[in-house]
Amino acid sequence: SQKIEQNSEALNIQEGKTATLTCNYTNYSPAYLQWYRQDPGRGPVFLLLIRENEKEKRKERLKVTFDTTLKQSLFHITASQPADSATYLCALRMDSSYKLIFGSGTRLLVRP
């Protein structure tokens, strides 16, 4: 069956450390993989997109990797801050469709 898995347990880290979140998928061949941030009571907000032919993408303190062999994406936040505390969602998009398929998200807590 097709699955997208994100760690359901919250990731709790100290301010200044690097947060690494994982998105694993099975039985999909996505053309794009996206990461979103969601704060409590708010809608998801787009952060980064990486294409299947890209290994890595960076934006300020954010870095995303995409390994289509392992069927895994890693999302890194360097020099993390308490303001980075939120739930982070990964989403897959197949080349032939506009549909996005979301993981259930991982909550990140950054302690001061």
Place this chain on the structure above:
Amino acid sequence: NAGVTQTPKFQVLKTGQSMTLQCAQDMNHEYMSWYRQDPGMGLRLIHYSVGAGITDQGEVPNGYNVSRSTTEDFPLRLLSAAPSQTSVYFCASMTGEGNTIYFGEGSWLTVV
């Protein structure tokens, strides 16, 4: 720029009642969609539209109806509300390129 606007923010319905969740976007996006978000389930696609006059079912369409008479508006109708439809509903839109999806702020629906 308002982006994606959803109304109402909160609604309580009795079982069997019908209602419409409104969604409007001012970005001239072709693609619009409705998701529901339940604890531990991630975002699940209900219905989507690739342009005015065109709609299609997503992953969980039962009990919901949509129409797309204009590019800007994409209302979601609950025909006969059931407690299983208690959820947070998000409307979203994206460009024809489909690289970034913009979400509304959500509508919290409780069916008693």
